[in-house]
Amino acid sequence: MIRLILGGDKSGKSDFGLQRLYEGTMPSLLLATGRAQDFSFGQQILDHRLARNPEIPVKETGIELPRLLEKSILEYQSILIDSLDFWVFACNKQWEQAQDAFLHTLSLVPEKTQVTIVSCEAGLGPIAASSQVRQFIRRLGALNQAVAAVSDEVCLMIAGIPLYVKKA
Known part of the structure; x- marks a missing residue:
């Protein structure tokens, strides 16, 4: 089961993803892609850390998301990836290989494993x-579209309310 949760900044997507993780079968894992580059983001990461269940392990992925996910789907029943936008930042020059590796890894997810993926919906703002x-x-x-295509469920968060675009 692959679930994609999309939304804008502060839409409630991370909290909703965490709820889905808590509802999943144990053991559970959080793969965190963001790294603090400034004080306010560091505070946001700390707030998220304090709000979640301390019994659920957290692995910071950086560019290694595909490799860590491939290893983790063999060990964990429920996995939350939060979030793809920070992973895209991390990949930079290795983008094409990283995207291909991630999409390939998603094809390896067993039916019994629940992978919930959080990402910002990129198309709602003005042209940069x-x-x-x-x-x-x-x-x-493009990554969101590719992940949505292979997801069993796609949800768009608006003001903390989930709107299902694709339902399992």
Whole structure:
């Protein structure tokens, strides 16, 4: 079971993903892709850490998300990946190989394993003025589309309310 949860910044997507993780079969794992680059994001990561169940292990992935996910689907029944947008930042120049590796790993997820993936919905904002931001938005949008295509369930979070776009 692969579930994709999309939404804008502060839409409630991470909290909803965490709820799905808690409802899943144990053992559970959180694969965190974001790394603090400034104080406010560091505080956001700390707030998330304090709010979640301390019994659930957390692994920080960086660019290694596909490799860690492939290993984890053999050990854990429920996995939360939060979030793809930070992973896209981490991949930078290795983008094409990283995206291919991630999509391949998703094809290996056993039916009994629940993988919940959180990502920002890239297409809701204005067209970016800089080429770097446009490149990021296009990469994230293409990745979201590819993940949605292989997902059993796709949910868009709006103001903390899940709207199911694709239901298992």
